[in-house]
Amino acid sequence: MVLRLTCLASVAMAALVVGAPAFAQPPSPQPAPARPAEEDEDIILQADVVEEDRDSSVVTASGNVEIRVGDRTLKADRVVYDRVKQTVRAQGNVQIMDGQSQVQFADEIEADEDFRNGFATRFSSRLGPSGLVTASSAVRTDATINSLEQVVFTNCAMCEEKGYEPSWALRARRATLDQKEQMITYQDAVLEVKGVPILYVPWFAHPDPNSERRSGLLIPDVGISSKIGPFYEQPYLWVISPSEDLVISPMISTNVMPLLKLNWRKRFFSGFIQAEGSITHEQDFDSDGNKIGDNTWRSHLYAVGRFNINEDWQWGFGIERQTDDLYNRRYDIDGEDDLRGLVASQPRQLLSQVYVTGQEPDFYFEAGTFLFQGLRASDEDARIPEVLPALFVQKVFDFGANGQLATDFSAVGLLRDEPTLVTERPPLTLDTARATASAEWGSQYVVGPGFVVEPFASGRGDAYYLDDGGAAGSRTVSRFLGIAGATVSYPLISRQAGMDIIIEPIAMAAYGTPDANKLTNPNALPGDIDYGRTIIPNEDSLVFEADESNLFKPNAVSNYDLWEGGARAAVGVSASAQIGSDIELSTIVGRRWRESADPAFNELSNLREETSDYVASVRADVGRIVNVGARVRMDNELEISRLDLDASVNFWRVSGNARYFRVDRNAAGLQDEGLVWSGSFAVDDRWAAVVEQARNITQNKDIRLSLGIKYQDDCSFFMIAYERSGGRDRTLGPSESIRFTFALTGLGGFSDADTD
Template structure:
């Protein structure tokens, strides 16, 4: 029992009269209070007196009682020494040690200020959530039983007593040990209007740790699945692992089970997403065809530390059908799950190790691909075992920098060309500053490649070659500081000479099929950054980099240049921008005004007449009520890999019309094909505790048995509870 009688010593001044007040008890200093034993209650009040007939101590006026980090404030407190109960009335507030607050019109608790009952009860929980009840009973085990309850995460004030959303229930239990709030006969209200009824509902309180239980379901109507319902269940297996089990039932097709597993180890972690069903194929209208069989997918990744410098990991991506993820609207395809990332609609499974120290880098991986595109034939994508790269480098001081490297790639196919490559090379460079502010960087590189080939398909059993370049980069940085703007200019020239006839037509081009020479490689001796194609012979590149930075924030920068070659190489196609004896003019420009506006542009101008061969412009803004991103691209048929022009636009953003309402819009349009890959428009409402969206989406894309679709989405997210709604109302 807390020793309330300890502070009654101040009543020694009390006369024989039964009711006498003394000012500001207790008399101890703050330091003395802090040093008091933890089982004592520290009581402060304007007046303190004793009612001897009732064996009670009464405190009135700005009363505060402190006990083990808990504070009780009230207009009046009566402590009955016989029953060991404390009764507080008038503006009662209890402040817990974690900062949460509880309020009541009237309160009766035991001497530790914890267990008891309250009338006109309310509590402010973590993250700003509020619970209001007519009455509350608190037990010693941390159970709070509430009657006629309202719960909301929205700010509640006298001027606006109706929150955006609230849960209203006949009875609720707040379990402080399990950190769960459960309701009986609960009604979910929006702006005071009842929307959903739940006989039973439970959710964690905002300060809770993770725990097992039902998550927010997804339900709706889809043209593919029909009426469907997916109910996730979150299972906390241990402190370091959990599993989300999400069965999906629908009207048109058989049930599907989706699982998400996560586990942390002392050296790393894994994450697996998978699904399983037994079903036939079906189209975008839900019409079923073909044989019924087991179908599913697995997307997973893991990364583990071996030593402080070395790690190993894996990524797995596989599914039984090319369109399985699109039929069930599963997300996750084309995410990066390891050292390498595949192209869209190409799954990649990998096992890898990577290490990096002060003077070395190395990685090795095994790769397996699965094609999901209509033209991907069985066995045409390679199995790579292994692909390896290692580099060791040295700082030679006044003699520059040097490195040696080794690389290999072993590719096999069930149908197509097999190839195995091993490469060993080295490079050296130095940087010197000449009189007049010129910088000169001499460099040299040398590499030997050996290819083992399929003679029946390549015409040769093997190919060995030596490739290399030597040259220099010469620049003249110039800076002109100003009162309002600083201007920087740097003209640069690169000249190099390399081995001739380095590309053998028997070598399969595996790593440079989609390569395009741009400004990032303008001053590199080898315009190709990969292995199968190499740029030898003589070449000169010239370019100008300029930058202007205003004192008040805006900045502009650009790089523009071109490359000339001594000889045309027939192995370089037009798309690579290294065909012929001169490249197209290439450039990039950026205008940065901070959050208000940023524009990034890349262009490729034809070397004959400066015709626009390619442009890629991206704009982003977050200015006042508008947040948006836009991108426009155009590729001329002269440089397109397919020989066809390509043009499109992407737009996505949100315009805040009022303080609460916004217009949401988006567009992904293929201008060449004259179709909208995706377009959406809708309205959103958002306040401090919730967000509501109504979105209309339409896609005109077709992929074999799946055709165009449109849907309405209704979603809303509630602070401290979660997200509701569905994105599938096709």
């Protein structure tokens, strides 16, 4: 049965029940629709049986009772509505829904007629997707505040299984749930883990899981370190506005002066800014906490911003600066390697940049200014140039069957400000400026029985301004370069039941402007300090290697300062197989030939001699179970000079990934071999053992080693791990630590710092 009861109009009530002191009717198939809440809201009542005592003006509903007032709904087994007192008493399986995804339960409640204020026994409420708060009794006032007695709160999914204990729960003598402020405060609170009390606090508060961002204390970091001693870091979140916040994190410790960390974020209509930094006034100190040198201000700043100018253009910036090379390592500050702009920094090198980009279907533009700060012991800031600026513009013209023409313009300026550097041998060019204009045409045709022919041609002009700081004087150098040739391939395809195989022989031949890398001393011999030194200084191709990724490119050098001249050719074969829907195999192998050797290229480049080493790669992807890949470089005797192996596995209870590498000669001219791997073994659905290792095999020592155990379920995460760092960087040497991490969904996370 459905009744509409006007709260303040007894005439309407009488009209619905006229004719008998009590009555009952079968329920209506559909309840009447709720109307928007107003000052005089209607009550929509639905129940199996509705009775009224006209003398006392009491309406009693029983059996699947549902009452709606505006956007609020009450469900119960039995409801008694007193029109005179304007109160509602609900009994048995009571549920109240406030229209904002908040549901409350009770055995019995007594409330005013719009359910804004009242009293409940054996009260519980759903908070967010999985949060649950229960209490022996609750008093609701001001339509938003629930005062609770004998309270339990958890964010774990509850199970009706007898004896079930949630991973964690917060018990308190009294609590207040403020729905307007979206905060829960507790008095005499105890944190329990699997029913075991582990922490007592006289007062505690946290946001309602339905809450939006709000200011308040975050979970602290507490720990002990051999570098800074026992310490305590307390973050505080200040929500300045819906689009801006600031985390202030002072840290105090026993061995060093306090450190203040800040993390500021702001979102604008067209973009965002995020900046994090820290500051302290302290001496240097080593890995054992021994202090060195004078007290001074020390700090760091990492910031990033990006803004849309319109749909196609944007600009941005990145800032990475710190006062000391080892500052971030001394205080265990993360974020050094994060991408903060157009260009990524190299390990142990900070990069600040300002840039603008624009992109359309046939046009691309980028320009930027880049400043570097070296953090390695061998870095000399005077040797590291400032890039002021770098510019690249490309326009593509599509001629359909006649191919595409890409026209480019590139310019860069590299500045150094230490004239004394010209006394070095070999001398170092201080300032370099380059402007390049180029045009590149390419097309593709299928001829004969299926040969794919891709002719290409390009022309380029370079103009350089060079300044040696007075030793050799400033000068200009220009050159005009061109290349033409073709790539031919013949893909062979075999389709079988459950398997597709493609084998594709590939050949490339081209001729380019010869002798473009002019040498300062053409008569220099290997071992001479001037051997291979070019008139145009090599600034952008210092660490370069021709491998399978650029095997068939006309000019294997992707940058500008070096040029691969004369005749060249490359031959190889590519093959792939698709087996079913999960297994994919692929490989490529080949080598490159040149008309003549060029000492301008170093041995790492694989382009110095007339014949390159063999280069190859192979990969096997077996769905999500196993992925394995290898990249290799071999000389004429098929001896391996470079090997890269990578693998990942996710099978049964084992998951992990690994990378092994070995090179006969790295960029520093030294042999290098290493292994980086990590993995986990799931003991069951929640417990797992984890391991991570980075090992320098050449030096026979671990760079990093971590062994641990972790637990994770739907509402908590716990991990304890032993970590060892074997690296040494000036005053910071090897260290060991025990790392403890504990996070509770709905309350935040706790992570202690390393115990070195």
